[in-house]
Structures are given as C-alpha cells and as structure tokens.
Amino acid sequence: MNFVLIFLITIFSLSLFFYGRSKTKSIAIEKNIKLNALPKFYGYYLVLWCSIPSLVFLLIWSLFEPVIIKSIIIETAANQGAIFNDKNEANLIYEKIKAIHLGTYFGDIDSILRESALAYAKFINLFTNSKVVLIFAIVIVSVIYSLKKINKNNKARDDVEIILKGLLFVSSLIAILTTLGIIFSLLFESIKFFSVINIFDYLFGTNWSPQRAFVRDASSITAAEFEELKDAFGFIPLIAGTTFIAFIAMLVAVPIGLFSGIYMAEYASLKIRRISKPIIEILAGIPTVVYGFFAALTVGPFFRQIGENFGLTVSSESALAAGLIMGIMIIPYVSSLSDDVINSVPQSLRDGSYAIGATKSETIKKVVIPAALPGIIGSILLAVSRAIGETMIVVMAAGLAANLTINPLESTTTITTQIVMILVGDQEFDSPKTQSAFALGLTLFIATLILNYIAQRAVKKYREKYD
Amino acid sequence: MNNVKIKSKNLNVYYGEKQALFNVNLDLNEKEVTALIGPSGCGKSTFIRCINRMNDVIDICKVSGNIEIDGVEINDKNLDVVSLRERVGMVFQKPNPFPKSIYDNISYGPKIHGKGETKSELDEIVENSLKKAALWEEVKDRLDEPGTGLSGGQQQRLCIARAISVNPEVILMDEPCSALDPIATAKIEELIDELKKPTL
Amino acid sequence: MTKEQRLKKRHNAEKRFRFYGLASIFFALLFVLILVHNIFSKGSSAFMKTAINVEVFYDKDLLELELGASEEEILEADFFDITIESLLKVYPAKNMDEEDALIELFTTDAEIEIKKAFLNNKNLIGKKINLEITASDDIDQLHKGNYPRDLPEDRRRISNFQLEIYDVLVENKTITKNFNNYFFKNGDSRDPEIAGIGGALVGSFYSILICLLLAFPVAVLASIYLEEFAPKNKITDFIEININNLAAVPSIVYGLLALQILLATIQLPRSTPLVAGITLALMTLPRIIIPCRASLKAVPPSIREGALAVGASKFQSVFHHVVPLALPGTLSGTIIGLAQALGETAPLILIGMVAFVVDIPSTPIDPSSSLPVQVYLWSESAERGFVEKTSATIMMLLSFLIVMNFLAVYLRQKFEKRWN
C-alpha cells in the first residue's frame, strides 16, 4: 500500500511539474507580463508542495501505526478475556493474532483469538483507509494552495529556495535527533534499572553477576529477591577490567604511536612519509572483529604457550592479549594526531633551538613536545576513549567472568563485553539484567563524552595558540 | 685593524633550481659589528644562515663554496653543526621565545651544552645573560613566567639573552628590530654596540 | 666529562631517539604483515573443498520413481537409501560400526547432492554415474594437511579405520580438491564443509546499500547547510558539537539505540539488513559529514563569488558550482565511511544478527547475517573447519575494504588535481 501511495505521489508530482512549467509560460504570454522566476521554478514549487507534506505525513503515520494498532489489539484481546502475565506473553498473543490474519497460523484457534483477529482485520482496514483518505486530502489541499500561489506570479525561486533550505536544515538536525535518541534510549531503561537497584550499590558494588537476576518482572519483586539482586550489579569489577585493559593498550599505543608520529613529522623524508603513513593507518581500517579473531586464536594461545614454557599459568583469554592487540589497533589514532599536532608547531621555535646548538632530538624533547603537549594529550585522550568503547576485541579475547584482578595473565571482563553478553540472543525485556546493559551503556556514553570533551578542548586550545 | 674572523669564498646558495647567492666573497672581522644591507630578497638572510649552517634545516637548500671561521672550513660534512652553533649564535627576525618560563628560555642552552652543572651556576648564567641583554631589571621578579607573555621588544631581548647564554664567539642577527617599535629598536641597537666590547 | 665525551653522548642520544622512531614504524608495519600472513595462511585453503568420487546408481525400485517423473515427485522422493548404498561401495566395511565410520567420511548433505545431480539430469533413472560427493569436515581438514594425524587415536576425531580408508582413497586418486563453490553460495551451517558466506554477503550488501541510501544524501545536505547556509548562532554551534561527539560515540551505543528505538519502539523486524542499515547509517552519518564539510570548505571562495557576480542566487552558486566541485571529495569521504560501516560488528550483534540463519535473504527484511558478524559467529565454533572459513571470510572482508579504500584514494587524488 505504501509503495502504491509513494508511486502515485511521485507520478502526480511529476505531472504537476510539467503542468506548472507550461502553465506559467502561457500565463506570461497571455497577459504579457514578466515572470518573477524561470518557469521551471514554478514547476519545482508545485512538486515540493505536492510531495513533501504528504510524504512526511506518510512517514510519521507508518512509524506509529503498528504501535498503536498493537496496543489497541492487546487491549481488545484483554477485554475478550485473554490472560497474559507480562509483556512477553502479550507480544506472543499479538503475534498469533497477526499470523491468523495473514493466514499463516497453524495452531489451535480459540474464540478469543478469532474475535481478536477479526478486530485486527477491521482496524487494519480502518487505518489503511483513513491513511489513504488523509493523504489525498493533504495532497489536494497543498496543491490547490500552491496553484493559487503560482497564478499570482509569486517569486517561485525564492519560495523554492526557502523550502529547500528548510530541508537542508532538517538534515543537519538529524545529528541532534540521534543524540536525543541515544540519550532517551539509554536513560529510559537505566531509570527503570535504578528504580530496582540502588545507584550506590551499582557504582560501588564489587560483585558483578547479572545471571543471578532471573527475576522476570521488576515491578513485582519480593524482599528476598531484592536482597539477592542487591549485590549482583556491582560496577567496580567492570570499570576495573575496562581501565586495566585500556591501560595495557595505552602502554603499547602511546610510545609506539608517539614515536612513529614524531619520526614521520620530524625525521622522515617525504617519500618515507608518503609510504609509511597510509600503512600505519591501515591498522585503524582493519575491522575490530579481525583483531579479535587474531587475538583469540593466535595471540592468546601463543602467550599461553610461552607462559607454560616458563611455568606460568596464562589464561587463553587474557587481559594481556586483548590489551596488546587493542593497543596496536589504536597506534594510528595516536600517531596521526600527534603527527598533525607536531607539524603545526611553528618552525621558528625549532630554528631558535637549533641556533643555540641543540641536536634534533633535544629540540624535539625540550621544545617541540612541550609546545605540542596539549594537543598530544588530547590525542591520547581520544585514543583512551576509543579503547574503553572498543567491543569486539574484548568480547573475543578478554573473557566473560568479572574478576577483580591486576594480573594481566588472567582473564578480565569489560563494560562493553558485558553489554554484548547480556543482550546477545534472547532478551527478557523488563528484567533488571537486560536493563543493566543500558545502564552500562549510559555509563560508557558519559565516560566517552567527558573524555572527548576534554580532548577536543585541549586540541582546540592548542590550535588557537599557533594559528 | 682586527683579525679576520669569518671568510667566505665563492659562496653559492641554491633553493632548488633557484640560485639565491652568487659567488659571495666577503671577510668579516673580529670584535666588530658588521651590518649587511640590501633590498628585501637579495639574500641577506640566506648569507647569514650559512654562517651557522641553519640552511641545513631547509631541505631544498644547497650550499657550495667555502666559509671559514678562524681558518676552519665549516661547510665540511664532518663538522659537527651542534658545536658550530654553540660558537655562532643567532637571533631571528621575529622573536621566537620558547613557550616556557623566562628562566628556562635562557638556561636551555647552557643545560644542553653542559655549561651549568649546578643550580647556582645556572642562576648566575641566567642573571648575567639577562643583564647583558639589558632585560634583567625588567624581569628579575618574574623569571617563572612564560617568555611568550613579554612585549615584542622584551621578547627579542630575551632571544638575544638566550643567544648570549652559551657565550658564542659570533652572534648573527637577522633584522632583529624589524618587528619592533622605535624605542625598543633603540634599546637593541644600544645593546648590539655593548656586545662588541670584549667580555671581562 | 670532557667536551668531546659530552658531544659524543649527545650524538648517541640523537641516534637512539631516531632509532626508536624508526623501530616504532617498523613494528607497525611488521604487525600488518604478520596479521595478513596469518589470515592468508589459515584462510586460503577454504577456497578449495575436498570431494570423494562415488559411483551412484539411481535404482528405480529404491527411488520408487518412473522415467519422466515430475519435478515435484522427485523432490518428494526419498534418496536416502541409494545414498547409503552408493557411499558404502567406496570401501568394504565389515560391520555396522565400520559402515557408520565410512559414511562419516562424507558430508551430511550427501543425499542432497545426489538428489541435485538427478534433478539436473532426470534421464539418470536406472543408470550409474560418477559423482564427486563432498567429504566431511574432518576428512577435508585432513586432506588439506590442517589435521595432525600422528595424535593417539583417542585424541583424534578420525579413527584408525577411517585413516585407512582415506589412505586407500588417496592411492586410488578418488579423493580430489575442487573449487569450493559452497563457500560463496551457501548460507550458514553447523557443518563447516557446507557452510558458506552467501547469506552474509547478501546481508552485508543490503545493509551497506541501505546505509548508503540513507546516510549519503542526509550527510551531503547537512554539510551543505552547515558550510554554506548556517548562520553563526547557538543552534549551529550545538549541531556542530553534536556531530563531533557522535563521531566519537562507541559503536556499541548505536546498537543500544537501535535496540530501544528501532526494535522495541518502532518494532522493525529483528536480525534484518533493514535495521542494520539504519543503525549503520546513524553511526556513519557524522563520520561522513566531517569529510564532506572539509571538501566543501576546500572549494575556493572565488568560485562562489564568480557565480554570485553573474546574478546567480546563493542556492544556484552552491548547487551549480560548489557542490559539483566538492563531489569527488564528498564521495571519497562517503566510501571511507561505508568501509568502516562494512566492518562494524558490535551494533549488529545487539540487533540480533547473530541469529543462526541458513537461508539466503532475498529482501532486506529477511533475517540475515553480515560478513563481520559471520566472522564472530564462526570464530566461536570449535570445529577446525571453521577456522579456515573464518579466515577466508576475513580475506573477503579485507579485499572489499581494500577496493573501497583504493577507490576513495583515487577519487581524492583526482579531486586534488583540480586545484593545482
């Protein structure tokens, strides 16, 4: 149905374009007046008026129709006497009703279901009809309005441009909408989570075992269950594991990235620079799942083998393997940014240092790096935020159990790993376990936001200094 | 008449394809202030940058011919530019203090050349250099403040003090006053005159 | 310390410092090489599959089919018996256990292969034909040399008897290696020998297509607005801050967004390329806007002024002159953004693309996997055969990324030429 509507609107718009163009031409000749814009702009004008309001309406309608129908149908089913204890069962019944309507349901059909399916068919019909009628009404009204306008020889070009500019503005608003969407979706579930789990139990608890939260419905929690849950969602082991792995990653990425950035900015000839820079940037272009595979299947077992040779027990999913590989992945973030930052240190400072007889490395260490420090710190912070948000490497190579450990040879877990583990496969909505993933997501989002904010300010301040 | 300190023979300098200096033969004397004048772009900077091999920093710049300081050829591949530049200091057209404290700006040279082993020796070098650059009175109470916070004239004197700090035999100055107002210029010209006197 | 010693020390420090820089770059290059070598050496064998030559007799009675049977009748017919008959002829088995061991040498899909051969040539009824039946994963790995045969029998998945058969087959040259068309054609499977990336390829294609269709126009329009029309005010600043922050938000957060908004609220179908495409588009949008704006900014103002001077409106100057000039840079930024989206895994896991999907999706609203998710799924499997399949999938993924990046670089270089 939607496709038919879109098709009709398109055809109609196109014919309006040609109509508008020739109409204005003939008006101009007939009345011998000068048009305020080229005829084609009158065509565009009609097209925009015909298509945009109706399409926007159609989009909004299609977004909300299923949700509304679903809630109506579940309610009618309940009125018919259907019994469901939670959302999942309600969903199941709704799916059954839909299947009956489509003729793809092969189970037993009782009277409740049959009645509801009839109601469903009725509503679908009603909604579709009203949709079609409303869209035609919108098209007609807007086309009449715009035809009137072009008969008055309005400044069609200006009007078209104003509408298009509005379209451009709306496109750029999508960034804000996405941010709002993220905040809304994280907060929505997090608030539910924190209404069951005390936020301090979450922030300062030292035990993370969400599998204990078998409670399905958070609203009907008993006191005993509550005690169980109280210390199942302690955030400390996760943040400890996350920072620990990020720390190992930075131990690898900062020196290697910084030294390669320095070498490329200060020593490398143009030719070496032109070859090595893209090769280092390959490291950032490799999908993280590939690193994860390499860490889990090659690096992890390799470390365990080495450990065995030295009589050490190394878990095959170790913080060391994950951190090391993550560090390598992050090298280009540090090296490219610090290369840029170092390049923008003015040459006059270097000249001043050379002129007193400093060697190149002395100049770099004592003059260039201190001058570039805010920018370098900014780039390192950005790299840290990459590290804590990185998911696949840790999911595949770091382990699942929330150990509080500082032994890099043991397995640890991270915030991102837990989000994936909780949400992979079937989820029970409305259980504190599922909600906890959103709380973790919120924590992660806030942490990376703060890091990015500081980093971007540092880099910006630095840029302003030398621009 | 003083002895010849710097002697250039058939000096040619090229920036890539473009030749900037043509056969320069020039003798410069010890304990004198020698000024090069000429229209902009005639090669003044290029010439004086040859004397402490600052042109090495520019990739496309090629130098041929000879420059001798005290009879020693400095365009020699094996000559250590680091110790050459310790003997031949330079002040640039635009003041370029390091983004560090005034104290660190001056102590930088002595430190890298191992000239002030102890804190008190460094203090002394800093004080003497600033005094010679006629800046001591103005900054002695704020040695910890960044050198970039000084006025243009003060910054340039700071750069002169920085050049003096390692006791160079020659100081090259490339239009050191072009970015300064007349009063600051007068102060620096006075200072240049002072500097040609032998140190006690 | 004398002056000479001091100088020497300083020059040594200089050399050391330079060495660290060089060593760092070298390390990065070395790692790229090791990684690529590791993946290629593990994965290249997946492009071949092992097959065993079997003589199949399409026995009329066992099949209960007549000459000229319709397609439907054949599909209904039971090929199990003739499959077993044919497979058992490969080697004399003495008892039931040995027969089972013999049949285990072949893929579980042997019956389907025999049926397919018949469907291709319905005249085969009552006739004999030699078919190359795909070998089981264990034999496949053994034949490719990936399986250590010197382990003690109880730690091996292949019994001594099976090894004995294998050796005879090798001697008779009835075991062969062919191009592995299953790897490209088939969907996922629990059996490595018939598992393929067909479904993942189609899923990735749809996802990236949707991502492109959504993200590219919006990103270009938004960049044009911000670069050319946006007034300097709070709203514009706020939009810019948002774009910069969104570009740095971890990808998994977009997965949570999709889960809550697209799946739970709007109720789009789970595990589908449609949802994946929308999620990736939201994620890619800021990453495309940033290079798009840079390439618009790079167009010299003189071009705009020239257009305005002949009486074009601001709009015309932008759309007729600036945008076409910025287009190659814009496209190059978009391709890089899409390449990142193609390798993205975490958000797709959250929207359920880890579901086990055998069928190849025919529309974007069929459940499906994607290349990186397939890598993740297979890397979790224990079977040896999946290691090579995973590596081969990575090889495919990397080759797409390389092609996309080369395209982007080519476009950008063409673009740069215009200004010099």
Ligand SMILES: Nc1ncnc2c1ncn2[C@@H]1O[C@H](COP(=O)(O)OP(=O)(O)O)[C@@H](O)[C@H]1O
């Ligand atoms: N880094 C450089 N690259 C290319 N050409 C240069 C460079 N520096 C100076 N030149 C050229 O060398 C000539 C001499 O310049 P310069 O020594 O700076 O002149 P002055 O200091 O007398 O004004 C000029 O024509 C200038 O264009």
Ligand SMILES: [Mg+2]
């Ligand atoms: Mg000059």
